[in-house]
Amino acid sequence: xxxxxxxxxxxxxxxxxxxxxxxxxxxxxxxxxxxxxxxxxxxxxxxxxxxxxxxxxxxxxxxxxxxxxxxxxxxxxxxxxxxxxxxxxxxxxxxxxxxxxxxxxxx
Amino acid sequence: xxxxxxxxxxxxxxxxxxxxxxxxxxxxxxxxxxxxxxxxxxxxxxxxxxxxxxxxxxxxxxxxxxxxxxxxxxxxxxxxxxxxxxxxxxxxxxxxxxxxxxxxxxxxxxxxxxxx
Numbered sequence: 001x002x003x004x005x006x007x008x009x010x011x012x013x014x015x016x017x018x019x020x021x022x023x024x025x026x027x028x029x030x031x032x033x034x035x036x037x038x039x040x041x042x043x044x045x046x047x048x049x050x051x052x053x054x055x056x057x058x059x060x061x062x063x064x065x066x067x068x069x070x071x072x073x074x075x076x077x078x079x080x081x082x083x084x085x086x087x088x089x090x091x092x093x094x095x096x097x098x099x100x101x102x103x104x105x106x107x
Numbered sequence: 108x109x110x111x112x113x114x115x116x117x118x119x120x121x122x123x124x125x126x127x128x129x130x131x132x133x134x135x136x137x138x139x140x141x142x143x144x145x146x147x148x149x150x151x152x153x154x155x156x157x158x159x160x161x162x163x164x165x166x167x168x169x170x171x172x173x174x175x176x177x178x179x180x181x182x183x184x185x186x187x188x189x190x191x192x193x194x195x196x197x198x199x200x201x202x203x204x205x206x207x208x209x210x211x212x213x214x215x216x217x218x219x220x221x222x223x
Binding site: 002044050055094097100 | 154201213
């Protein structure tokens with residue numbers, strides 16, 4: 001299985017901050033990476049697919065980059081609605097696997 | 108727009124079989140998508156269980172493969188999950204999801220507790 005490792009596990013930030021979350025794959029996954037946002041009691045929501053493509057309806061402050069084994073999710077200016085847990089997921093090879101999550105908290 | 112809704116018992120006894128159904132509305136299950144199950148134990152991360160195409164082709168997570176069956180009912184636009192020989196470790200919120208550009212549409216999730 002491809003292991004996905006996110007850092008940090010928890011991130012404290014203020015409104016307006018630029019936030020970056022990193023996801024590393026244990027082997028190359030090309031650009032087959034997605035990012036999700038999950039709020040408590042809710043299903044995950046797709047933000048980014050194919051490493052850098054923004055899902056329809058997702059605010060432009062969210063962006064993704066990377067390829068191979070290193071990827072980042074960036075929130076350009078953190079908003080109150082962005083406090084949540086974020087997961088990366090590879091879909092290069094079975095079984096699809098997720099990172100352990102990064103919780104973005106209010107500083 | 109496509110919506111997914113999970114249904115099934117919220118409590119299953121140890122060694123029993125967990126059975127859930129995901130109803131697809133606003134679209135056809137026979138569209139060119141795979142349909143997946145993902146679970147999340149309380150307070151933990153996400154685990155992919157498996158997926159099915161409308162033709163009946165399936166892919167399963169090897170960690171669960173011996174206990175999992177995913178099936179499709181095209182006449183009802185729904186697909187189902189069966190997980191056998193459950194233990195407390197199978198207690199989780201179970202989500203169904205459409206696979207198009209990753210998991211782009213999710214059901215709201217249903218909590219299944221394994222307990223006697």
